[in-house]
Amino acid sequence: MSESAKSEMFRNRLAKVYKHRSKQAKRMQVSCYRIYDHDLPEFPFCIELYEDKLYLAEYLRRHGMTDEEHDAWLDNCLLIISEITGIDASLMYVRQRKRMSHREGQYEKIDTKQEFFTVIENGLKFLVNLTDYLDTGLFLDHRITRQMVKEQCKNKRVLNLFCYTGSFSVYAAAGGAATVTSVDLSKTYLNWAEDNFVINHLKDKERYLFHHADVKQYLKTLAPESFDLVIIDPPTFSNSKRMKDFLDIQRDHVELLNDVLAATTKDGIIYFSTNFSKFVLEADQLKATDIKDITKTTTPFDFEGKLKRWCYRIVK
Numbered sequence: 001m002s003e004s005a006k007s008e009m010f011r012n013r014l015a016k017v018y019k020h021r022s023k024q025a026k027r028m029q030v031s032c033y034r035i036y037d038h039d040l041p042e043f044p045f046c047i048e049l050y051e052d053k054l055y056l057a058e059y060l061r062r063h064g065m066t067d068e069e070h071d072a073w074l075d076n077c078l079l080i081i082s083e084i085t086g087i088d089a090s091l092m093y094v095r096q097r098k099r100m101s102h103r104e105g106q107y108e109k110i111d112t113k114q115e116f117f118t119v120i121e122n123g124l125k126f127l128v129n130l131t132d133y134l135d136t137g138l139f140l141d142h143r144i145t146r147q148m149v150k151e152q153c154k155n156k157r158v159l160n161l162f163c164y165t166g167s168f169s170v171y172a173a174a175g176g177a178a179t180v181t182s183v184d185l186s187k188t189y190l191n192w193a194e195d196n197f198v199i200n201h202l203k204d205k206e207r208y209l210f211h212h213a214d215v216k217q218y219l220k221t222l223a224p225e226s227f228d229l230v231i232i233d234p235p236t237f238s239n240s241k242r243m244k245d246f247l248d249i250q251r252d253h254v255e256l257l258n259d260v261l262a263a264t265t266k267d268g269i270i271y272f273s274t275n276f277s278k279f280v281l282e283a284d285q286l287k288a289t290d291i292k293d294i295t296k297t298t299t300p301f302d303f304e305g306k307l308k309r310w311c312y313r314i315v316k
Helices: 003-028 067-085 140-152 167-174 187-199 215-220 249-262
Strands: 032-037 045-050 053-059 092-097 116-121 124-129 157-161 179-184 208-212 227-232 264-274 290-293 310-315
Touching (some): 003 032, 003 067, 053 067, 124 167, 124 187, 140 167, 140 227, 140 264, 157 167, 157 215, 167 179, 167 187, 167 227, 179 215, 187 208, 215 249, 227 249, 249 264
Parallel strands (some): 157 227, 179 208, 227 264
Antiparallel strands (some): 032 045, 045 053, 116 124, 264 310
């Protein structure tokens, strides 16, 4: 197939998905969503809209092009993307990313531009950074799960483990949680989470707590029944030098979740999520009264058929 025919194929596919997704997003009043995710093998992009800006990640692969040929190919792709979306190339943030092996840590920094933008999701503000990190600061695939948490945490003591930039924590605070405790091993992400609280005018330091800690060790220090609702979205694998032991979610999830259950009140709720596509939940080993796979019900419209994560609602 000629390059022009391939380009036309990409243009047609992108036009079709963008028309469909933008209509759904408008109807749902969603301003940050995924438009395209590797729909065609010859165009291995992930394209996400963050209000008036586009985040475009090209998955690295053996494409057989020289650097000059690849640059020309990418420029042509950006032209097509701009034509279809109406977004100028100056508002596109292009990133090349490896396919993440589950052996890699989640805290890799790529740049130091420190360009943060504020976006709104369900009336709440979040800072995103489209240049400096492997991820943008807002995981769009958990939009529905965040809303679920907000609706269920009134007057509850909420714990957010591996909290990243604290989007679940912000939702919990906005939902009237009695306290919200956010725990992460990265000071960078904890500071980002605190900034997300500040821009949402959530400044009560007695109710909103941030702990810089290794979650596996932190859980061992908690008194029984300390929390009513817990969110735990761990990396698949982490061997950070700051950790006492490495984390392997398939190997460690039973111990992790039983430690969380021990720190949760009777009938307390745990939302557990993992991006490990081959994950198998060892439900019979968990000290829970009810476990429900809510992967499907928490899948947003822009991830249907493309979601590579699991999500569970666990009741003590």
